[in-house]
Amino acid sequence: MALDESKKPGPEQGGEEYNASQIQVLEGLDPVRKRPGMYIGSTGPRGLHHCVYEIVDNSVDEALAGFCTNIQVTIHEDNSVEVLDNGRGMPVDEHPKMHKPAMEVIMTVLHAGGKFGGGGYKVSGGLHGVGASVVNVLSDFMQVESMRGGKIYRQTYSKGKKTSEVEVVGDCGRQTGCRVIFHPDKEIFDEIEFSYSTLETHLRETAFLNKGIKISLTDERGDKKKKGVYHYEGGIKEYVKFQNANKQPIHPDIIYYEYKKKDQEVEVAMQYTDSYTEVILSYANNINTVEGGTHLVGFKTALTRAVNNYALKAKLLKENDEPLSGEDIREGLTAIISVKLTEPQFEGQTKTKLGNMDMRSFVDQVTTENVFAFLEENPAQARVIIEKCIKAYRAREAARKARDLTRRKTALDSTSLPGKLADCSEKDPALSEIFIVEGDSAGGSAKEGRDRKRQAILPLRGKILNVEKASADRMLRSDTIKDMITAFGCGIGSEFNIEKLRYHKIIIMTDADVDGAHIRTLLLTLFFRHMPKLIEEGYVYAAQPPLFRVKVGKGEKVGKDLWYTYSDKEQEKLLADLAAQGKTKPEIQRYKGLGEMDAEQLWETTMDYNNRTLVQITVDDMAAADQIFTTLMGDKVPPRKKFIEENAHYATLDV
Numbered sequence: 001m002a003l004d005e006s007k008k009p010g011p012e013q014g015g016e017e018y019n020a021s022q023i024q025v026l027e028g029l030d031p032v033r034k035r036p037g038m039y040i041g042s043t044g045p046r047g048l049h050h051c052v053y054e055i056v057d058n059s060v061d062e063a064l065a066g067f068c069t070n071i072q073v074t075i076h077e078d079n080s081v082e083v084l085d086n087g088r089g090m091p092v093d094e095h096p097k098m099h100k101p102a103m104e105v106i107m108t109v110l111h112a113g114g115k116f117g118g119g120g121y122k123v124s125g126g127l128h129g130v131g132a133s134v135v136n137v138l139s140d141f142m143q144v145e146s147m148r149g150g151k152i153y154r155q156t157y158s159k160g161k162k163t164s165e166v167e168v169v170g171d172c173g174r175q176t177g178c179r180v181i182f183h184p185d186k187e188i189f190d191e192i193e194f195s196y197s198t199l200e201t202h203l204r205e206t207a208f209l210n211k212g213i214k215i216s217l218t219d220e221r222g223d224k225k226k227k228g229v230y231h232y233e234g235g236i237k238e239y240v241k242f243q244n245a246n247k248q249p250i251h252p253d254i255i256y257y258e259y260k261k262k263d264q265e266v267e268v269a270m271q272y273t274d275s276y277t278e279v280i281l282s283y284a285n286n287i288n289t290v291e292g293g294t295h296l297v298g299f300k301t302a303l304t305r306a307v308n309n310y311a312l313k314a315k316l317l318k319e320n321d322e323p324l325s326g327e328d329i330r331e332g333l334t335a336i337i338s339v340k341l342t343e344p345q346f347e348g349q350t351k352t353k354l355g356n357m358d359m360r361s362f363v364d365q366v367t368t369e370n371v372f373a374f375l376e377e378n379p380a381q382a383r384v385i386i387e388k389c390i391k392a393y394r395a396r397e398a399a400r401k402a403r404d405l406t407r408r409k410t411a412l413d414s415t416s417l418p419g420k421l422a423d424c425s426e427k428d429p430a431l432s433e434i435f436i437v438e439g440d441s442a443g444g445s446a447k448e449g450r451d452r453k454r455q456a457i458l459p460l461r462g463k464i465l466n467v468e469k470a471s472a473d474r475m476l477r478s479d480t481i482k483d484m485i486t487a488f489g490c491g492i493g494s495e496f497n498i499e500k501l502r503y504h505k506i507i508i509m510t511d512a513d514v515d516g517a518h519i520r521t522l523l524l525t526l527f528f529r530h531m532p533k534l535i536e537e538g539y540v541y542a543a544q545p546p547l548f549r550v551k552v553g554k555g556e557k558v559g560k561d562l563w564y565t566y567s568d569k570e571q572e573k574l575l576a577d578l579a580a581q582g583k584t585k586p587e588i589q590r591y592k593g594l595g596e597m598d599a600e601q602l603w604e605t606t607m608d609y610n611n612r613t614l615v616q617i618t619v620d621d622m623a624a625a626d627q628i629f630t631t632l633m634g635d636k637v638p639p640r641k642k643f644i645e646e647n648a649h650y651a652t653l654d655v
């Protein structure tokens, strides 16, 4: 799913204290087991799946070098993962310096990939680029086979140490390729269960970005048996089609161009839809550059220039009209920009911002030429596109006027915070939190039960506008949304300023039912579309109210004779435990909504810093998130129905 809620703030983010005794000379692969997060990002689900991507990337590199066309990924019954490619196979000859077979060096020496000098691959992917050896160290079992020169060579490992020599185990005729099987180590990972849909999303994306490569995914586990094949001759052109599957395109052709020179490649595909949102996914060497970078800047500048120039030339804009802004030109646009280069520099907080300066002018030049040419060659489609941009411009003007009005109102009004907000007394945003609470009755309990110093409450009354289907000015006329924007203090859209945010925890507190999930989704849609930084910077959370209260006897002390449980599974386990202890029949209350809890219970179970569980909302995958919001909130009913049917079990948590 798109929103990875597994990231809970832990000591890692808080920064552990270092002292001299902890400083040591790090060598070999030991440090990888000591600090796995440094190499694969985390030991949660993200890091676990990252291991698969790391191995698959080696096959993709072989494909980009022109020697591999087929990659098969299999999740086995025991949660081990197998990757098979039909490349040239891993070399097994003796490494000149290490005096060990190349295969053993690749699998057991950190960053071995880069140490071969000279003959390295032209472009190389991989988010951390740490290679197979890191995955090897984090696996309690690993096996590598190389098919080369008619023989099958094999070596096995455990926790990064070889458990056999490189041996010939059979013949393979003219077949060549590489097979890797690994089983993640339970001592390292929080959980070792792979998610089919997480792997599917990533492998599909990889297939879109590397046209012609065929990638398959097979799940052999128990009742989950599944298979998917991802193979797109049209590459990112088909990616745009896929992204727009549930949207309404306003012109038939996908604008597509690519350009290759020696060490730089750019490939772009785009199409306008009638939606209000802009979806631009940018990649450098197959890595999703979430923070953008030079390639994205080059694209945006050129698109604005090309559209304005054409609009003038075609007399769709007049000489003394104001030029269309970039934002107007990108409304409703779905675009994929993929660049490949030899020495990518990744910057930014999450190392997903491309820094190579020459990419800017390269993408700019290629885009200006090609977009202008498309518009000239397709005047009918050009007209539809430019009319859409002009409409966006007018709507934005109207929204600006509406905003000016509200701003003037708040400037005159001394008590400018919304009336429904019960604010906290703390002024430091880092120490303050705001609960967005569904319903007035729960809002009342929350106001009564809260910590007045640090917790603010904003009850939501009435419906939340579905921003997916509303224009910006209509959105700004919604009272609920206005209240929220005013309470947060950080503005919206192009005037958004994260520095002014008044609370560093925005906690959505809704019922644990379908309606609650729906309200949460509406709120997340609003944040995702209009204040994405709130989510990106990790300020948005979902509260986890309990589903059951279980009492034995008086039920006075939590953990002794009173329990709250948060899932059916947890409840079952508790009841089984109590039965095993031979306790008297417990009294069970099922909470249908937050409103059923009194102030004290709400505090104790959901708001108290010491007892509560908050789930941080993070966007793992912008492309998937956009699709989910479009599907859930957009106009087309059948895909929404299908999505909800297929994901009914996720409905309470995953979005």
Ligand code: 28G
Residues within 6 Å of the ligand: 055, 056, 058, 059, 062, 083, 084, 085, 087, 088, 089, 090, 091, 113, 116, 119, 120, 121, 178, 179, 180
């Ligand atoms: C199945 C799962 C993962 C791989 C190859 C093929 C070669 C290779 C791999 O060479 C040395 C370092 C970087 C080029 C290269 C074979 C040249 C000639 C290869 C894989 C040399 C390693 N013949 N296929 N490594 N490289 N597949 N799949 O790991 O510069 S790894």
